[in-house]
Amino acid sequence: MDFEAVARAEVANAQARPVRIVDGVVTRPAGSNAETVQGFLRFLRGRGLECVPEPLGFGDGVEMLRFIPGDSGGDAWRHQHTDEGLASAARLLRRIHDESQAWNSPADDLVYCHGDPGPWNFVWKDNSAVGLIDWDYLYRGPRLDDIAYALHWFVPLRSDELALRWHHFPEVPDRRHRIKVFLDAYGDLPKFDVVGVVTGRMEATRDLVRRLAHEGQEPQRTWVHDGALEREDEEIAWVRQNRTLFT
Structure with missing residues (x-):
């Protein structure tokens, strides 16, 4: 990395x-x-x-x-290391998804997705998620889009090195356990292939970054210049190659 x-x-x-x-x-x-x-x-x-x-x-x-008082951005990571913090984010996301269905929507299973629900965009107090900010990527879609994105970053579905250095875990987390905690807290979901759904979301995010960079938008243009697309391809391959850590 x-x-x-x-x-x-x-x-x-x-x-x-x-x-x-x-x-x-x-x-x-x-x-x-x-x-x-x-x-x-x-x-x-x-x-x-x-x-x-x-x-x-x-x-x-x-x-x-x-302003919603609390920790976010780089200060967010430590709050979601515990099962309680992780579950609180899943419950908050579920509540928002459910309420969103009544906004300009026909009666179907789609929700309004945040599009970027990583730990940094949650607001935290005492290891509990109390807010969700930065709604720039709001769109209507299946709730699994946001769930997959969140699993990628909360669990995380990333290498041991990144879990320790980037996510600041004190030791390599039990990823399978953290997936279960998040999904149980979110609740009432059909069974799905976690690796397939998460890597599909990673690919969609990569493609969006590529498109925005091509349009000249920042910070995506700088990300692509500095090798973000290649790094994302490597991470997608890593998740697929390490399926046994997650299932």
């Missing part, structure tokens, strides 16, 4: 989407779907979900949201 390249990509991400927090208000550049996202967040909060940011509108090309 080229950690220097990853660090450069993180800097590019911060430069592309600078975020400021002043007096409890988050301001950041408005994405192309910011109006839709704010409408969705307003809907969820109207149904009693205070676990998503309160939308405060737009001004001068930025969107404004109420």
